[in-house]
Amino acid sequence: MFVESEIVEPERPTAIAVDADALRALPARRPADPPARSSRIAWELIDVDRYVVTISGAVAGFIDVVGAVYVVLSGDRYARAVEVAQTLVWSTAVAALDNARTR
16 A cells, blocks of 8 residues: 655744844943952952852852853852852842852
């Protein structure tokens, strides 16, 4: 028995158009300015896209820069740190670590 069927071509995904103005509207990602020496909260760039944040001299956590997002990880060792927030604003990322530490 032979059944004739029509060959169906799979649909090809269409290209996604990216608005260049929308990309320019994203916050600029440059290294954060160092805090004042008298500040209780300090941070240091330890990798291309990773900061270590200390509060009163003790490591409170890490902030990874992923595209336009700051990913906040609480914990004194990166390998065991837990994500506590994602934000587009640096000061909010640092505040999230301060809040996570006081819980």
